[in-house]
Amino acid sequence: MDRSHRKDDASVALPRLQQRKTNSHKGDYGRVLAIGGSPGMSGSISLTGVASLRCGAGLTTIATPKSVQPLVAQVEPSCMTIALPEDRSGLLPMHARDQIAKVAKNSDVVAVGPGLGRSHGLDMLVQDIYCDLKTPMVVDADAINALGSRENPLAEPGGPRVLTPHPGEFRRLARDRELPKGRWTDVAADMAKRNGVVLVLKGHRTTVTDGEQVYSNETGNPGMATAGAGDVLTGVIAALLGQGISAFEAAQLGVYLHGLAGDLAAKTIGGDGMIASDLLDYLESAFQQHRRRR
Numbered sequence: 001m002d003r004s005h006r007k008d009d010a011s012v013a014l015p016r017l018q019q020r021k022t023n024s025h026k027g028d029y030g031r032v033l034a035i036g037g038s039p040g041m042s043g044s045i046s047l048t049g050v051a052s053l054r055c056g057a058g059l060t061t062i063a064t065p066k067s068v069q070p071l072v073a074q075v076e077p078s079c080m081t082i083a084l085p086e087d088r089s090g091l092l093p094m095h096a097r098d099q100i101a102k103v104a105k106n107s108d109v110v111a112v113g114p115g116l117g118r119s120h121g122l123d124m125l126v127q128d129i130y131c132d133l134k135t136p137m138v139v140d141a142d143a144i145n146a147l148g149s150r151e152n153p154l155a156e157p158g159g160p161r162v163l164t165p166h167p168g169e170f171r172r173l174a175r176d177r178e179l180p181k182g183r184w185t186d187v188a189a190d191m192a193k194r195n196g197v198v199l200v201l202k203g204h205r206t207t208v209t210d211g212e213q214v215y216s217n218e219t220g221n222p223g224m225a226t227a228g229a230g231d232v233l234t235g236v237i238a239a240l241l242g243q244g245i246s247a248f249e250a251a252q253l254g255v256y257l258h259g260l261a262g263d264l265a266a267k268t269i270g271g272d273g274m275i276a277s278d279l280l281d282y283l284e285s286a287f288q289q290h291r292r293r294r
């Protein structure tokens with residue numbers, strides 16, 4: 001693509017965070033619907049849900065297969081839960097769609113993917129809600145893989161969409177086409193622009209792009225190379241998106257604050273043994289540090 005009109009890195013400033021107003025209530029700070037989890041991977045969607053609350057979401061509801069719901073409900077009493085139908089493997093079937101659409105209508109943002117699992121039914125379900133729901137959506141993990149199973153993975157988003165692939169998932173999104181060495185940002189920027197979505201290429205120095213702007217994040221550390229760190233990021237971005245900033249800004253500020261929380265955790269706990277749930281404890285300090293800097 002033509003890079004000459006693109007705003008890269010230094011010219012892309014971090015967005016401002018509004019102070020919470022004195023006379024406000026939970027309905028002012030976004031209703032997050034987090035969809036995911038499956039047998040053996042119930043923790044992932046809990047990490048997403050708790051992260052969203054820690055990042056200021058007013059209300060968070062976790063929708064998960066019915067056999068997983070009792071487990072998820074025990075993790076954090078502040079999260080509400082919904083039991084969705086499941087197939088014989090305990091995964092969400094296509095017919096969970098109507099119930100999801102109904103709850104999504106009353107939500108400000110949907111986060112989908114962590115721990116969802118893989119099946120043909122899930123591929124159909126995710127593709128359907130990606131195209132049909134108008135609600136802004138953060139798409140991660142197995143929801144990205146589900147989109148990757150169709151011919152043009154990112155086509156026809158029904159509303160604002162932020163996708164957060166790690167390199168393995170990005171390869172699936174790019175449908176395993178030859179990815180030019182060192183030029184993944186260009187490929188991602190092109191995909192984002194063509195489809196009107198925001199892509200977050202996760203890893204060391206996560207990159208955020210909507211095709212017009214490219215932001216390269218400088219927070220974070222290898223202590224974050226631990227299971228579930230990405231599930232936390234999904235909740236962080238969802239919470240910010242639910243608080244009324246744009247999809248690009250939510251993704252950009254989300255990766256920055258998530259990395260900063262990781263840096264604060266590494267300073268106290270140490271970068272070798274920190275785990276994803278530790279990040280949750282440092283999100284609030286990351287917010288405060290960011291506010292003080294401005």
Ligand SMILES: NC(=O)C1=CN([C@@H]2O[C@H](COP(=O)(O)OP(=O)(O)OC[C@H]3O[C@@H](n4cnc5c(N)ncnc54)[C@H](O)[C@@H]3O)[C@@H](O)[C@H]2O)[C@@H](O)CC1
Pocket residue numbers: 040041042043044045113114115116117141142166167168169202203204227228229230231
């Ligand atoms: N506590 C839980 O329940 C957890 C559940 N998880 C879920 O497990 C499912 C599978 O996700 P996974 O991501 O583990 O599996 P994937 O098969 O999607 O990805 C793992 C592979 O991706 C590649 N990869 C990832 N990061 C990379 C990097 N920075 N550089 C190069 N290659 C990289 C590597 O080849 C790696 O083996 C998802 O649904 C996910 O949400 C994970 O989030 C971990 C925690």
Ligand SMILES: Nc1ncnc2c1ncn2[C@@H]1O[C@H](COP(=O)(O)OP(=O)(O)O)[C@@H](O)[C@H]1O
Pocket residue numbers: 141166202203204205206219220221222223224225226227228229230231232233
């Ligand atoms: N070496 C690293 N430096 C900075 N951040 C990292 C590093 N390794 C992983 N991360 C961050 O941790 C998260 C890992 O996400 P992901 O691979 O989806 O993990 P999971 O699926 O286990 O939650 C991403 O936000 C990524 O940027």
Ligand SMILES: [Mg+2]
Pocket residue numbers: 140141166230231
């Ligand atoms: Mg992940």
